[in-house]
Amino acid sequence: MTIAAEELAPLLAEIAAEASGRFGEGRLHATIPRLAQVDPNQFGIAVATLDGGIAKAGAADVPFSIQSISKVFSLCLALDYLGEDLWERVGRNPSGLRFNSLTRIEQEQGRPMNPFVNPGALVVADCLVDRAATPIHTMIGLLRRLAHSNRVSCDYEVAKSELSMAFRNYAAAALLKEYGNLRGEPRAVVHAYTHFCAARMSCVELARAALPLANEGRDPVTGAQILPPGRSRRVNSLMLTCGLYDAAGDFAYRVGLPAKSGVGGGIMAIVPNRMAIAVWSPELDPLGNSVAGFAALERLARDADLSVF
Missing domain, CATH: 3.40.710.10 (DD-peptidase/beta-lactamase superfamily)
Incomplete structure (x- = not known):
């Protein structure tokens, strides 16, 4: 089922409003001193669809370290x-x-x-x-x-x-x-x-950058074939099984999407043939994944029926 970006905007706004309730549940990544100085009370989410649409909420345009x-x-x-x-x-x-x-x-x-x-x-x-x-x-x-x-x-x-x-x-x-x-x-x-x-980009930029992984390797904006046909499926399979550190299985169970996280607080997720998603909130759980970002993707996948399973 195709979902236009604008249809997701109200849901993203609700998710962003809820995110502040998770602030304080995690900790900043202390091993990299610069990341330990980031304002922890931030949350952004962006969805890029294959028709070029963008839906976003919160601090979706704020650049962060994708790690x-x-x-x-x-x-x-x-x-x-x-x-x-x-x-x-x-x-x-x-x-x-x-x-x-x-x-x-x-x-x-x-x-x-x-x-x-x-x-x-x-x-x-x-x-x-x-x-x-x-x-x-x-x-x-x-x-x-x-x-x-x-x-x-x-x-x-x-x-x-x-x-x-x-x-x-x-x-x-x-x-x-x-x-x-x-x-x-x-x-x-x-x-x-x-x-x-140390690459630095926003949720909107990251979601757009991930679109070829949702589109058989093709950039839907330019039509350019970025990855050979079939490679996006293989990369997505690795994200599903290995992308969230030791929480990959839990994420597959609760969210059901190929994804990759970083200790900067970002998570990039792919809905094959439909969209790419990026969330960011700096506080991490003990396994190194964004607390608010994980919860946001769980709700988005559930309410918008996005799981690959």
Whole structure:
């Protein structure tokens, strides 16, 4: 069933009004000092439909650090460079451990479980460092084209803050290098990966950027084929099974949509052949997902009947 963006506007307004009731239930991400300084009492939501429509509510135009949501877009770039050969270096299964676990690297002999845990994203970043002349500019350029917005940028202050505390990512990169699954120099790979995560955009921009994943890889605004046919389904399947850290199963049960979250408080969700959704609220639950954002997507999926199941 097709839903026009304007039909969702009243529901989004209700969801945004309810969101303030969840403020104080979570905590800001403290591992990245810059993110710990964000105003916690914020919520935004945007829906982009395949006909080009946008519905939004709350702080939907306020830019935020997308963090691990960037892993979806870096994966798409790496698949452009390597195709199916990428899966020789990274798996496609949930890890069963924390997203920054070093244990799994040793257990799997240097082949990360999936591209959305940090070690897997480091392997993906390594592919881009190896193939792209300017990987950070390549990533930001892709996000700008998809979002149709030159306002999308890399927040270098967030990246600097994150690099100051990136000890576990440096350790993961060193382990991957020892196992022969990192071509580049570990510090250079961590540097690129961190700047990918520091991409800064709003809910409206993020929802627009995600539209090709809801449209068989095609940008519905320009008609350009961004991803090869069939790839969006594969990327969406990975988001469904691995996209929300250790809460992926709970999210699939309660919301029923492919999605990817980030510790900046954002969640990007896909409704295949219908729309893309972005929510943002900075306070996180113990598993690293936005408290208000998770609740908002649960209500939106229920009331608008959006589950893929």
